[in-house]
Amino acid sequence: MTHAGLAVPAAVFGPKAAAGPAHALVFAPVTPRWDDGAFFTPVTRVLAAAGLRVTVVDTLAAWDEETATLDSFAARWRTLLPEFGRVDLLCGNALGGALAQVLLPGVAPNAAALLVSGPARSDALLDARLTEIADLAAGGRSDAALALLHRRVQPHGHRPDPIGDGPAPHDPGAGRRLAAGLRMLRGIDVSDAVRDHPGPLLQVVGSHSQLVTQRHTAAAPHHRVAVIEGAGMRPHFERTAEVSALVGDFLRQKGLA
DSSP states (O other): OEEOSSSSOEEEESOSOSSSSOEEEEEOOOOSSOOTTGGGHHHHHHHHHTTOEEEEEOGGGGOOTTOOSHHHHHHHHHHHGGGGOOOSEEEEETHHHHHHHHHGGGSOTTOEEEEESOOSBOOHHHHHHHHHHHHHHHTTOHHHHHHHHHHHHSOTTOOOOOOOSOOOTTOHHHHHHHHHHHHTTTTOBOHHHHHTOOSOEEEEEETTOSSSOGGGOOOOTTSEEEEETTOOSOHHHHTHHHHHHHHHHHHHHTTOO
């Protein structure tokens, strides 16, 4: 269900009680519009079935023209985090995963992190692909930007499925969201924040991703990076059973289930 009392749009799943159950806070990826948390559905089901209360937020709802970098965006989010109470599991997908990693120093040392295709650092190829999509969106071609993004999130060598519902062509709101979110991922390196996190961390990436791959991740020795064979940017949809089992095992091993 959607929670109307917060500063940004959020959907809450799992136990209704705000006290007692472990709490997972999930940051959304770059989307042309808020999708009520649908982007994380396979993982949310696992978390809720394990007894966690899950709050999924529209990450880009906190963006404005003054937050052009991931660092400034994270500073904005640090002021919002207290609204969500205790966080036992910090989650994020794509941009949301990068943001979650920047925020790790501000959560409890024993808090867990679960990331799906969330880059800790970029490189020249990733920057170029993000720029290509962002420039289309910023130039008023949100339809073309979304089509290219749709192709890039597919596994390498996979023929894209039809896009389905997307923003209306030349939708300025969708274009601004796409351009702003993708540009914030360029040139990032939050590896130190990740490696310094003493709590458990699971990062899930696809072996055939055209965007975020294993080389864009960072981890300490007690963390885990799981590479899902054949998957692209959305391994939780493309290999749902495998990713769900990984997440379930992670929750049990870390005492969250």
